Amino acid sequence: MCNGNAAGCMSVAAALRVWNTLVRPLLEYGVEIWGTENWEEAEKIQRKMGRRILGLRKNSNNEVVYGELGWWRLKTRRDLLRLRFWRKIINMNGDRLTKIVYEWERKRDKPRTWCRYTRELLSNLGLLHVWTSQSIDHSPAEWSRIVWEKLQGREQDWWKQQIDSKPRLRTYRLVKESLSLESYLKSENGIGRRLLARIRSGAN
Numbered sequence: 001m002c003n004g005n006a007a008g009c010m011s012v013a014a015a016l017r018v019w020n021t022l023v024r025p026l027l028e029y030g031v032e033i034w035g036t037e038n039w040e041e042a043e044k045i046q047r048k049m050g051r052r053i054l055g056l057r058k059n060s061n062n063e064v065v066y067g068e069l070g071w072w073r074l075k076t077r078r079d080l081l082r083l084r085f086w087r088k089i090i091n092m093n094g095d096r097l098t099k100i101v102y103e104w105e106r107k108r109d110k111p112r113t114w115c116r117y118t119r120e121l122l123s124n125l126g127l128l129h130v131w132t133s134q135s136i137d138h139s140p141a142e143w144s145r146i147v148w149e150k151l152q153g154r155e156q157d158w159w160k161q162q163i164d165s166k167p168r169l170r171t172y173r174l175v176k177e178s179l180s181l182e183s184y185l186k187s188e189n190g191i192g193r194r195l196l197a198r199i200r201s202g203a204n
Contacts, residue, residue: 055194
C-alpha cells in the first residue's frame, strides 16, 4: 500500500498544490505587515516539505531543495507580498485610515519601521525612484511582474553563492544553473524521481 508523497505516490504537482494552498498561506498570514524579520522556524518547515516532495534525506543540502523546486526562501516571499500591498496603499484615497497612518509614519522617517524597511527594500531592488515618486502607474499584474523579476534575480544570486560555497555541491553546480522547477519532477515515476533527485544532490 502506497503512503502518499513520502513514498512517491503523490505527484509533485499535487504535493505543491497542497503546500501552496493549505500550508504556506498559514505561514504567510498578514506578513505584509509583520514579515520584516527572518523566521527560521518557518524556513525549516518549508525545507522539510521540500525534502518530502523530492524524496531527499534529512542531511541533503538546503540549496538542492530550493534549486530543484525553484523555491524562494519564505523571507523573499514576504518581501514580494509586502511590495504588492504597498502598491495598494499608495493608490488609496487620502481619507482612508490606512493611507493616513502610512503617510504619518513615512514623514516621521524613523528607523525600524514598516516604511523604512519598505524604502530600503525598494532601494535594494533598484526601485528607489518609485518610493521617491510615491506613484505607481503599473497595473497590479505588471507591478507584481516587475517586483517578481527583481526578487528572482536577487534570490538566484544568493542561491548561487550558497552553492559555490559548498564543496559537496561541486557536481550539482555543473547540472543546475537556474533557480527553477526541474522538468523531471513532472514524471509519474515516483521512484525514478526520488533516485534522480538523490543522484543530483550527491546524497544517493
